[in-house]
Amino acid sequence: MTQLHTPKASRNQETGRLSFTATDLSEKHRSPAGGRGSGGRPPGGHSMTSVSPSPLRARAGGGGAGGTSRSGAGTFSTVPAPKMTGRRSLLVTSATLLSLSVGAPAALAEPSPSTSPSATPPAGMSTLGGARLGLPGTQVNLAPGVPVLPKDLTARSWIVSDAESGEVLAAHNAHWRLPPASTLKMLFADTVLPRFPQSTRHKVAASDLAGMGEGSSVVGIKEGSTYSVRDLWLGVFLRSGNDAVHTLAAMNGGVEQTVRDMQDHAEELQALDTHVVSPDGYDAPGQVSSAYDLTLFARSGLQKKDFRDYCSTVRAKFGSAEIQNTNRLLSGDSDVPVYQGIAGVKNGNTSHAGATFTGVAERGGKVLLVTVMNPEKREHNEVYKETAKLFDWGFQAVGKVNAVGELVPPKSAAPATGRPDPTASAEQAAGSGRAGAKPVAGATAGSGSSGAGIALAVAGGLLVLLGGGAFLVNRRWPLPDLMRRRTRP
Numbered sequence: 001m002t003q004l005h006t007p008k009a010s011r012n013q014e015t016g017r018l019s020f021t022a023t024d025l026s027e028k029h030r031s032p033a034g035g036r037g038s039g040g041r042p043p044g045g046h047s048m049t050s051v052s053p054s055p056l057r058a059r060a061g062g063g064g065a066g067g068t069s070r071s072g073a074g075t076f077s078t079v080p081a082p083k084m085t086g087r088r089s090l091l092v093t094s095a096t097l098l099s100l101s102v103g104a105p106a107a108l109a110e111p112s113p114s115t116s117p118s119a120t121p122p123a124g125m126s127t128l129g130g131a132r133l134g135l136p137g138t139q140v141n142l143a144p145g146v147p148v149l150p151k152d153l154t155a156r157s158w159i160v161s162d163a164e165s166g167e168v169l170a171a172h173n174a175h176w177r178l179p180p181a182s183t184l185k186m187l188f189a190d191t192v193l194p195r196f197p198q199s200t201r202h203k204v205a206a207s208d209l210a211g212m213g214e215g216s217s218v219v220g221i222k223e224g225s226t227y228s229v230r231d232l233w234l235g236v237f238l239r240s241g242n243d244a245v246h247t248l249a250a251m252n253g254g255v256e257q258t259v260r261d262m263q264d265h266a267e268e269l270q271a272l273d274t275h276v277v278s279p280d281g282y283d284a285p286g287q288v289s290s291a292y293d294l295t296l297f298a299r300s301g302l303q304k305k306d307f308r309d310y311c312s313t314v315r316a317k318f319g320s321a322e323i324q325n326t327n328r329l330l331s332g333d334s335d336v337p338v339y340q341g342i343a344g345v346k347n348g349n350t351s352h353a354g355a356t357f358t359g360v361a362e363r364g365g366k367v368l369l370v371t372v373m374n375p376e377k378r379e380h381n382e383v384y385k386e387t388a389k390l391f392d393w394g395f396q397a398v399g400k401v402n403a404v405g406e407l408v409p410p411k412s413a414a415p416a417t418g419r420p421d422p423t424a425s426a427e428q429a430a431g432s433g434r435a436g437a438k439p440v441a442g443a444t445a446g447s448g449s450s451g452a453g454i455a456l457a458v459a460g461g462l463l464v465l466l467g468g469g470a471f472l473v474n475r476r477w478p479l480p481d482l483m484r485r486r487t488r489p
Helices: 094-100 181-195 229-239 242-251 255-268 291-301 305-311 382-397 426-432 450-474
Strands: 155-162 167-172 201-203 226-228 315-318 321-324 342-350 354-363 366-375
Touching: 155 291, 155 382, 167 382, 181 229, 181 242, 181 255, 181 291, 181 305, 181 342, 181 354, 201 229, 226 229, 229 242, 229 305, 229 315, 229 321, 242 255, 291 342, 291 354, 291 366, 305 342, 342 382, 354 382, 366 382
Parallel strands: none
Antiparallel strands: 155 167, 155 366, 201 226, 315 321, 342 354, 354 366
């Protein structure tokens, strides 16, 4: 491929300009084609006081035309549990595992989706994750020692959460159902990415590229050319390429099948504000999500190594060209410096959705997720500026502010019978984790088989419990390696 195709007047492309000199980002990583990832340090500085240590050196991921290589670094190589006052380690006992899992409160009936939302949030929004998250307006527990929220936030909806504990530190119309733009690609990736190895190659047919919206953002996929799955995913994450999305959807059985798969996965994640119409997030009647749901998608996706690698890649080879991530907090721009500790994940911009963005960053052992949807202020890169302000606030507030809600786990990770008594024994906790658990047949007191029967019952309960608790264990990931994507100081 000789040239990237990015239409200048697209209603569905990312806006903004990149204006810094490319320099070497990586000391170790080379693409399969032998090229190095490259990067740069954006001019200017952040307008708010830093609350973090000095920037760390970064390593950029990239993919060559072959797309079969995998970077050996850049994953969460360790999974230490963060310190949490008054809470034991998740792995101490199976009872503690279950007691930490979160049940799914029932959501309120939602209004019909609309592609032209009003400027006023609905009075009745979902209360999933906590009653306050269903209230319109800003929700935060200010107290002595808690910093005041930035005063110049204009987004219709936003949410700041602790990615590890799932605590929502503050939110503004968190469950408002709004057009998501390309941030919906996080759900697409979380759904489809595990189905194809990176080295799988696909020759693009004309039918693969059919049905894309007019003016779609593209990476430059060409009919008749062959691409690796790795190349296609780099096109999705870095350039928000709808052509790459449609090609992967064709590999997955087509757009309609992929939409069904995404909707099913959204329901599994308890992202109940989301209605999928198109896998690429392009404006479509009835296609909506919420800041809360987009955060759930990011949190789930970030537990996958490939997802982490793609969303944190600054630039990479795509055919004969080099593509750069349109996430300005990751790659920088003239008026937005690279955010310290940023590690992804996805941005979007359409005429109906406005600018949308979900980001993840790590500082001082704390990992935060921030989602911002549709700032009313139309300044250049405003969605990134408001996200950076919320990150700064979050890193100052985490550990001081009381949560206003929580990010719920997937259905498969939630206990079937609610929260058990944390003082219960492991056997009792294991039993409470099984839906419709019944005594083992023949395991009566004094019978010779009772010991074996009880042991089997407990073992079975523990297996179910550990399976459901896997998400809770896996979600406890600080991001020690993703800061490798940062440019050099």
